[in-house]
Amino acid sequence: MAVSKIKKFHIFAHLSIRELLLKELQKLECVEIMELDKKTAFHDWKNIKDEDKESNVVSDLNRVKFCIDLFSKYQVKESKGLQSLLTKKEIIKYDDLVSISKKTDYELLHQQCKEFDKQLNQIKLSENKLKAIAEELNEWKELEIDLISMNESKYIEYYIGSIANNNLEKFTEEVIKQSKYSEVKIVKEGKNTSKIIIITLKENRDKILNITQKYHFENYKYTHPYTGTPAEIIKKINELSEELSEKKVTIEKQLIEISNNNKDIYKIYDYLSINKEKDEISRYLIKSENTFVIKGWIQEKDIQKLKHRLSDRFTAFEIIFSDPKKKDKVPVALENHKLVQPFEVITELYSLPNYFEVDPTPILSIYYFIFFGFCLSDVGYGVVLAILSYLAIHKLSLGYSAKKFFRLLYYCGIAGAIGGVFVGSWFGDILNYLPPAFSWIRNIMVDKLSLFNPTENPIPLLILSIALGVIQVYTGIILKFLDNVKRGKMIDGLMDQISWLLLLTGIILFLIKGMLPSIFGTIAILFLFIGVFTLITTQGRTNKNIIMRIGSGILSLYDITSYFSDVLSYSRLFALSLATGIIATMFNMLATMANIPYVGIIITIIILFIGHVFNLLISGLSAFIHDARLQYVEFFTKFYQAGGIPFKPFSLKTTYTKVEEIDTK
Amino acid sequence: MYPNLQHTYLQKTFKEIDKRGICFMIDGIVLAYLGAALAIGLAGSGSAIGVGIAGTTGTGIMTEDPSKFGLVLLLQALPGTQGIYGLLVGFLVLTRIGIFGGTPAVLTVDQGLQILFSCLPIAIAGFFSGIYQGKTSAGSIGLISRRPEETGKAVVMPAMVETYAVLALLGSILLLNGVVI
Numbered sequence: 001m002a003v004s005k006i007k008k009f010h011i012f013a014h015l016s017i018r019e020l021l022l023k024e025l026q027k028l029e030c031v032e033i034m035e036l037d038k039k040t041a042f043h044d045w046k047n048i049k050d051e052d053k054e055s056n057v058v059s060d061l062n063r064v065k066f067c068i069d070l071f072s073k074y075q076v077k078e079s080k081g082l083q084s085l086l087t088k089k090e091i092i093k094y095d096d097l098v099s100i101s102k103k104t105d106y107e108l109l110h111q112q113c114k115e116f117d118k119q120l121n122q123i124k125l126s127e128n129k130l131k132a133i134a135e136e137l138n139e140w141k142e143l144e145i146d147l148i149s150m151n152e153s154k155y156i157e158y159y160i161g162s163i164a165n166n167n168l169e170k171f172t173e174e175v176i177k178q179s180k181y182s183e184v185k186i187v188k189e190g191k192n193t194s195k196i197i198i199i200t201l202k203e204n205r206d207k208i209l210n211i212t213q214k215y216h217f218e219n220y221k222y223t224h225p226y227t228g229t230p231a232e233i234i235k236k237i238n239e240l241s242e243e244l245s246e247k248k249v250t251i252e253k254q255l256i257e258i259s260n261n262n263k264d265i266y267k268i269y270d271y272l273s274i275n276k277e278k279d280e281i282s283r284y285l286i287k288s289e290n291t292f293v294i295k296g297w298i299q300e301k302d303i304q305k306l307k308h309r310l311s312d313r314f315t316a317f318e319i320i321f322s323d324p325k326k327k328d329k330v331p332v333a334l335e336n337h338k339l340v341q342p343f344e345v346i347t348e349l350y351s352l353p354n355y356f357e358v359d360p361t362p363i364l365s366i367y368y369f370i371f372f373g374f375c376l377s378d379v380g381y382g383v384v385l386a387i388l389s390y391l392a393i394h395k396l397s398l399g400y401s402a403k404k405f406f407r408l409l410y411y412c413g414i415a416g417a418i419g420g421v422f423v424g425s426w427f428g429d430i431l432n433y434l435p436p437a438f439s440w441i442r443n444i445m446v447d448k449l450s451l452f453n454p455t456e457n458p459i460p461l462l463i464l465s466i467a468l469g470v471i472q473v474y475t476g477i478i479l480k481f482l483d484n485v486k487r488g489k490m491i492d493g494l495m496d497q498i499s500w501l502l503l504l505t506g507i508i509l510f511l512i513k514g515m516l517p518s519i520f521g522t523i524a525i526l527f528l529f530i531g532v533f534t535l536i537t538t539q540g541r542t543n544k545n546i547i548m549r550i551g552s553g554i555l556s557l558y559d560i561t562s563y564f565s566d567v568l569s570y571s572r573l574f575a576l577s578l579a580t581g582i583i584a585t586m587f588n589m590l591a592t593m594a595n596i597p598y599v600g601i602i603i604t605i606i607i608l609f610i611g612h613v614f615n616l617l618i619s620g621l622s623a624f625i626h627d628a629r630l631q632y633v634e635f636f637t638k639f640y641q642a643g644g645i646p647f648k649p650f651s652l653k654t655t656y657t658k659v660e661e662i663d664t665k
Numbered sequence: 666m667y668p669n670l671q672h673t674y675l676q677k678t679f680k681e682i683d684k685r686g687i688c689f690m691i692d693g694i695v696l697a698y699l700g701a702a703l704a705i706g707l708a709g710s711g712s713a714i715g716v717g718i719a720g721t722t723g724t725g726i727m728t729e730d731p732s733k734f735g736l737v738l739l740l741q742a743l744p745g746t747q748g749i750y751g752l753l754v755g756f757l758v759l760t761r762i763g764i765f766g767g768t769p770a771v772l773t774v775d776q777g778l779q780i781l782f783s784c785l786p787i788a789i790a791g792f793f794s795g796i797y798q799g800k801t802s803a804g805s806i807g808l809i810s811r812r813p814e815e816t817g818k819a820v821v822m823p824a825m826v827e828t829y830a831v832l833a834l835l836g837s838i839l840l841l842n843g844v845v846i
Contacts, residue, residue, distance in 0.1 A: 349817025458842055462835075569828065575835040579753055586756045589765055621739070622746060626831070628817075629824045 002359035004335035005300040006647070008324055011310075012293055013317035018285075022278050024313060025294075027094060029651035030302040032331055035284045036295045057279055061272045063110040068269060070113050071259035074252050089397055089658045092267060097659060100264050101271040109262055116255055123248050127241055133224050134237045139195065140220070140230040142188050148227040157205065159198040159212070160187070161219040168194060171215040178211065179204035266656035274652050274659075281650055297324075297331055297647065330355035332644035340365045342408035345401075350632050352644030357483065360640055364631055367472055369415045371630060374465065375576040375623030376416030378584060379445075380427035381616045386413030412624070423461070423577060424450025427612055428584025433592065454578050455585075462574045469570025469634070470508065473563065476638025477501055483639060495538035503531025504563060532557065566634045572626050580619040587611030693772025697762050700777075700784035701755035704837070708751025708791025708830075715744025715799025722803035726810040736809055736816060740802045743823045747787075747795035750834040754787045757841055770846055783840035790833030798826040 009031070013021055025031055143160065150158045163171060172184040175198060182200040196217075200208055212219065226233045259265075285292050298306060303321060310317060324330040332352045334344045336359070343365035353359050376382055389409040392398070398406065420426065424446040431442035454461045477497050484493030506527030513521040540552035587607065594603040636642070652659045723737035758780055763770045772780075805819035 349820075458838065462839075568832075571835050572828065572831040575831050575838070578838060579750065579834065582753050582757065583749065586753070618742075618746065618749060621742065625743070625820055625824045626827075629821050629828075632821055633825070 002335065002362070003353055003355060003357070003644075004333040004647075006297050006324060006330050006333070006355065007300055007303065007321045008295070008328070009298050009306075009322075010293060010295050010320045011317055012291055012319075013314065015287060015290055015292055017314050017316060018282075018292055021294075021310070021314060021317070022281065024309060026274065026278055026281075026650055026652060028302075028306060028309060029649050030305065031296045031298045031650055032648055033281050033284050033294055033296040033650050036286050036293060057272060057276045060106070061269070061276055064106055064265060064269045064272060066117075067106070067109055067113045067262075067265055070117055070255065071265070074255045074259070089656070091658045091660050094652070094659050097267055097271050097274075097657070101268045104262075104264050104268060106265065106268055109258070109265065112258065113255075116251055116258075119251055120248065123244050123251075127244050130237045130241050130244075133226070134234050137222075137230040137234055137237075140187065141234065143195075143197065144229050144231075145197070146227060146229055147222040147233070155202055157200055157202050157208075159200070159208065159217075159219060160195070161212075161217050162190075162193045162195050163215060163217045164193050165190070167215040168196070171211065171217065174211050174215075175200075175208065179207045182208070270654035270657050270659070273654060277650070277653055296650075299333055299335075299647070301335075324355065326356070329645060331647035333647035334359055334361060336361055342404050342411060343368055345405055345408050346628055346631060348646075349628065350636060350640075351642035352646055354641055354644045357641050358479075360479075360636070363475065363479070364635070367475075367635065368627055368631060369411060370468065371573060371627045372412045372623050373415030373417075373419030374468070374573045375419075375627060376412070376580060376619055377419035377423050377577040378425045378427065378580050378619070379417045379420035380425075380430070380584075380612070381580070381619065382413045382415065382417030382420055384413070384616060385416060385620060386410050389413060412620075416620075416623070419577070421445075421449050423452050423454055423581065425581040425584065428581055428586075428588050430584075430588055433588065454574070455581065458574070458578065461577065462571060465570050465573035465577075466567060468573065469567045469630075472570070472630070472635050473566055473638065474501065474504075476635050480639035495534065495541070499531050499534035499538065500559075500563075501531075502527045503535060503560075506531050507560075569634055570630065572630075576619070576622055576626060579622070580615065583615045583619070584612065587615065693774050693777030694762060694769055696774065696777030697758055697772060697780040700781035701758040703781075703788040704751045704758070704784040704791070705748075705755035706751075707788040708754075708795065709748040711792035711795025712745050712748030712751075713795075715747070715795040715797075715802065716741055718796070718799035719744060719802035719806060722806045726806055730810065733810065733813075736813075737806055740806050740809070740819065740823065743802050743820075743827065744795050744798040746827060747791040747798070747830045750787050750830055751791050754784055754834065754837045754841070757838065758784060761841065761844070761846060772846065776844060776846060779844045780841065783837055783844060786833040786836040786840070787830070790829050794826055794830040794833070798823050798830075801826050 011021070025033070140160070145158065168186075175182050175184050179200055182198065182204060185197050185199070187195040187197055198208065211217075224233075226236055228236065285294055287293075298321075307319065310319065332355050334347070334352070336344060340362050344361050346364060346368055347353070347359070347361045373382075376385075386409075389406045392406045393403055393410065426445060431445055434442055452461045452464075477500060481493040481497035481501075484490065484497065506524050506529075509516070509520050509524035510528065513524055535556055536550060536553035538553065539556035540549035543549045543552060588611075590611065591604045591607040594600045594607065596603065719741040723741050727733060727737060759765060761770075761780070762772065801823045805822050808819045808822075809816055
């Protein structure tokens, strides 16, 4: 019930069964394969390299991914967001997965998809082009001249363009004065600039150009192939775009049809990812002429399973197990009772224990549960949280770690509800608003069941929270002592931990001696002296110089302040508990203020709903984080070393389906 | 109505002069109001600044990886608690002086000042811790963008700052609890 026992293994086998053996190991999902350092043990062995094969799988995978991405873009959005959480993953047998992948020609599918994608891109491109032309011509809608044929005239020349309004009059005058048979017409008058057309003889070109330059006339040149007046061209363009979008729709329909006919593509993707994983692992193996070696880690409980499976299928192999050495970086897997398991989430968030220390999760789980209940401390919120997490666990399709997290929340909800009973908080003070006929419910729930009334008299609850802090800090120190004893450092443990325990106990007894029989006062003084004496004499023991020794011993007494602040830090439990209740009460009061006839009841319900959801989120989040912080900062720092690497078994990693492994004997 | 009100107010002022020899132009309840206003306003401002700082970093991160929305939102929400603590203390003050009951308590200036000072811890600590928690949250958002596996640590860092807002809340509640009305 703690850090799972792990063994090192070597498998030596004939090269001919390499693929099959790896596949078997992958299906077993219980070994982690690590890189073999070929220099240490096996001089003339080589790494296995099949780069060609690997790149094949990767490119296949990319192709399939391309198809899936394309499908997902155009598919009816039936499996998005919450919906996809609600639909459980399809469970498929490994052998079926292989046969499906073998018989489906995803190469062909990829070609089709690529073609469709190309066409769709082209359509998009031309659509954009047409749109740009239409926008450009939109400004010349009023011009009733064919834009192409207007420049084909023998003697007459047209200039179209825009000019600033304040130049327009002078410009027109000058054009008419300087060039014969010219005319300037306004096509469209704008706010600052106007669109105009100049009609003139070809021989006047130079003069006109001079004038246009002088007055900053911006010539508009039509460069597109469509003929007709601007209005006609725009109409034509609209028709063309419609055609294009129709074409697009038919292609999309075809795509949807193809995607519906090729649902297996997701299975192929999973199959290929499994293969990719396997090929990546192959690089860790080394081989001689005829044999190869796999080195890895396995949990002790799985050894029999591995042995049986391998000896059932293969003969040309040898497997050796050995204990991990101190210098090995052993991966860590936690193994706890079902009730404690969800709390591994909290430990993992901090860091896994290293392989050679004790898993703190079982002890942590008790404290985490109590503290969360203390912080949330509302029956209503607790029950809602528990129900929601229960539904999430059973109705949603979640991965292993997400499920674990929701189970943690489920326990947290129960803790919150229990805490709520103690402080008499049911959605704050909502029971006070019950009609008089039901006030007996309130009397039982709040007056009889609750032990504390923090809004009236906060001190007992505050003392309780600090007392819990003292207990947890003591637990931390004792755990460190036990750890020292286990390592055979009994003396260190006595000097470092037990002397502190004596001193702290002395201080606490001294502080509360008024409430205890007088004998405890003497005991307190005794403990204080023993504690201080041992700390001063032992804490500087690494120093050789006797004066330095005592000096650093005295200095170490300064650590009292850190213990003091650690314990005071637990007062947050009380503050958060109070906060939940008061915010809830506040919303209840706000809701009852809506005393409008008929509509009032609806507004009341809306305020209650929004307010309590908000409070549940905020208080739940605070409870979660501050509870975790107490574990990490106040508890773990006393004894926990951490730094473990997680055990990641070589397994069938899939995205769209769940592969079920069946024993075919 | 108006002259009548002025009359009672003057009477009260004269009584005050009789009692103390000086004239306070303020009423105890005004000071209590000031306390509640400071608690709600300052702590809320601190939270707003903090959430804002975290939010700008968060949006920057999300331009690169929009899938981080959930985590970023969580970290952005962390500096928001100070505002709630402030509101909570303000609410406690208002209930203490009976605003919600319809008949406000008559407070002496002493009582008013006591309530005002009770509000100061959460007002001051809420304001500053909100800002600094926002900065820490912004840092944490940067952390999860580069190392998503360190989410646990990223969430605990801002909570270290919040400790002092919680302690200030505790102080305010205890002080307020000690005021005799």
